[in-house]
Amino acid sequence: MASEKELARLVTADPGLPRPNPTQSYWQHIPHRLANVRSENLPSERDYVIIGSGITGLSVAKTLLENHLTATVTVLEARTLCSGATGRNGGQMAANAGEEYMHLAQVHGPEMAGKIARFTLRNLKKMQDLIEEYDAVETTEMQRLEKLRVFMTDGKFEDFRKSIARLEADHPSMRGIYKTINADTVLEDYGIxxxxxxxxxxxxxxxxxxxxxxxFDALLKKYPGRLTIEANTAVESVEHDEENLTPITTVYPYTLHTSRGLMRATSVVYCTNGYSGHLLPSLRGRIHPFKGTMTVQDPGTSLPNQGKSVSWGFHYPPTFDPDTKRHGYGLYYLGQSAKTGYFYFGGENTRMDEAVSADDSFVASHSVSHLQSVLPRFFGKEDEASWKLVSSWSGIMGFSSDGLPLVGRLSSALTGRRGEGEWIAAAFNGYGMANCLLCGEALALMILGGKVNDWLPGAYELVEERLRSILTPPEAVKALSSKL
Ligand SMILES: Cc1cc2nc3c(=O)[nH]c(=O)nc-3n(C[C@H](O)[C@H](O)[C@H](O)COP(=O)(O)OP(=O)(O)OC[C@H]3O[C@@H](n4cnc5c(N)ncnc54)[C@H](O)[C@@H]3O)c2cc1C
Structure with a gap:
């Protein structure tokens, strides 16, 4: 098992810039025509520069443009458009509030734990609303369905039941969201x-x-002149002009050094998820990268297609193999394409140094063969040859030491700069589809001076107490150790 010293070294390491040659995700196998979108010349001055073109960067850009009628916004992206975690995930829209509730209530109290649960459920509804608003149901193959969380041991099932019982006791309005079923029903009705x-x-x-x-395409059309997106433009560092005050630096005090030259901004918004620690060294150990592996497998005609009705999560106690030093991190996630029947299957079985990594330029071959060997077993097909591997790739998540996102203004203590115009929304701990849209919206409204504390959980904010007590490198080591 990795020692605490080794874990501390891994979580505090510089994640670096997004690697220029990532593995190809199946979701991006037909690149969007805007994949390499950029202006002929990098704009020189903008009100808001957003770093990162995933779903969080999108949400911040959209909210700023909609709520500030003259603001100029540029999104800078190191690689192609949406090539980070959002373009390489599992495609699951599901909350984890139920199974996390007991822990959240113990740490933050029942009121905050309930607020977090409601926030994630509202975010999922917002995802579906956005898909409908942009007439994207067909193109995104969106399905409204039930997620079946499957517990592979009595202990895991019991912990879950206790957590749900407490959620329902503390918050009667959330009764009935989760329906527990026994092992026979899991087998007979869902074939697991x-x-x-x-x-x-x-x-x-x-x-x-x-x-x-x-x-993004629709926003570019709606806000010509006010929005630009600059793909293949990595931000290498950020500076704040403190002494050299001119009319330009007073309005645009930040200089961003990019791979295409300099640009100036009034505010800088980091939607950089697992890579945040590269530009913001004080966040190393508070947010750390976690590499995920995905496969697409074709079960052929051996199983009925359940892609319109159900997706799955498989929960098991963490494992460790002393020979290979590989950890199983307790979760596999699975969805099925209603169109092709392909399974989208992910989960980790890797050494710790392979998991706490920001390098998505390769997939460890054993990770893929592991996912190929595990998936048929859930369907009682372990005696069959492996299903055809259609695709495999890796992607980088952002994890925080307390398991919650970071949303808010970055203080001078965190940036090492005097200005007050740097902001962040990052670290979705593997549950971005249940958090990013509303975190991005909340952040943009905060930037514009709005109040969001009646719906954004205070536990997500960058308050001093959180930074001192639970958002620290030693807590990140503790959190990782507790998962092993
Ligand atoms: C394998 C995998 C499976 C997952 N499965 C699910 C799932 O099924 N359901 C779910 O809810 N969540 C899932 N997640 C998590 C989810 O995808 C993320 O939480 C979410 O996409 C985060 O969105 P984001 O916009 O914050 O970050 P990202 O999508 O990672 O975007 C950040 C962007 O910032 C860019 N960037 C970083 N640094 C710089 C820089 N210095 N200069 C310029 N650009 C920079 C990156 O290139 C990247 O495009 C999964 C993630 C992975 C990796």
Whole structure:
């Protein structure tokens, strides 16, 4: 097992810039025509510069443009449009509030834990609304369905049941969202073998790359002149002009050094997720990258297509193999294309140094063969040859030491700069589809001076107490160790 010292080294390492040659995600196998979008010349001065073109960057850009009628906005993206986690995830729209509730209530109290649960459920509804608003149901292959969480041991099932019982006792309005079912029903109705029980919750599946690129496309058309997107433009560093005051630097005090030259901004918004620690060294160990592996597997005609009605999560106690030093991190996630029947299957079985990594330029070959060997077993097909591998790739998530997103203004203590115009929304801990849209919206409204504390959970904000107590590198080490 990785020592605490090794874990501390991994979580505090510089994640670096997004790698220029990522593995190809199936979601991006037909690139959007805006994949390499950029202006002929990098704009020189903008009100708001957003770093990162995933779903969080999209949400911040959209909210700023809609609520500030003259603001100029530029989105800078190191690689192609939406090529980070949003373009390489599992496509699951599901909340994890139920299974996390007990822990959240213990740490933050029942009121805040309930607020977090409601926020994620509202965010999922917002995802579906956005898809409908942009007429993207067909192109994103969005399905409204039930997610079946399957618990592979009695202990996991019992912990889940206790968590749901407490959620329902503390918040009667959330009764009935989760329906627990026994192992026989999991097998007979859903064909899943070897479980101790399961739970159903309202959820969905989506092709996130197609959603984000489609909405960016619409925003470019709606706000010509006010929005530019600069793909293949990495931000290498950010500076704040403190002494050299001129009419330009007074209005645009930030200088961004990019791979295409300099640009100036009034405010800088980091939607850089697992890479945030590169530009913001004080966040290393508070946010760390976590590399995920995805496969697309074709079960052929061996199983009925359930892609319109259900998606799955498989929960098991963490494992460690002393020979290979590989950890199993406790979760596999699975969706099925209603069109092709392909399974989208992800989960980690890797050494710790492979998991706490920001390098998505390769997929460890054993990760793929592991996912190929595990998936048929859930359907009682372990004796068959592996299903055809259609695609495999890796992607970088952002994890925080306390398991919650970071949303808000970055203080001078965090940036090392005097200005007050740097902001962040990052670290969605593997549940971006349940958090990013509303976190991005909240951040943009905060930037514009709005109040969001009646709906943004205070536990997501960058308050001093959080930074001192639970958002720290030692807590990140503790959180990782507790998962092993
Ligand atoms: C394998 C995998 C499976 C997942 N499955 C699911 C799932 O099924 N359901 C779910 O809810 N969530 C899932 N997630 C998590 C989810 O995808 C993320 O939480 C979410 O997409 C984060 O969105 P984002 O916009 O904050 O970050 P990203 O989409 O990662 O966007 C950040 C962007 O910033 C850019 N960037 C970073 N640094 C710089 C820089 N210095 N200069 C310029 N650009 C920069 C990156 O290139 C990137 O495009 C998964 C993630 C992975 C990797």
């Amino acid at each position: 073998h070897g479980s101790s029980g399961g739970a159903l919750l309202p959820a969905g599946t989506v092709w996130p790359y197609r959603l984000v690129t489609k909405v």
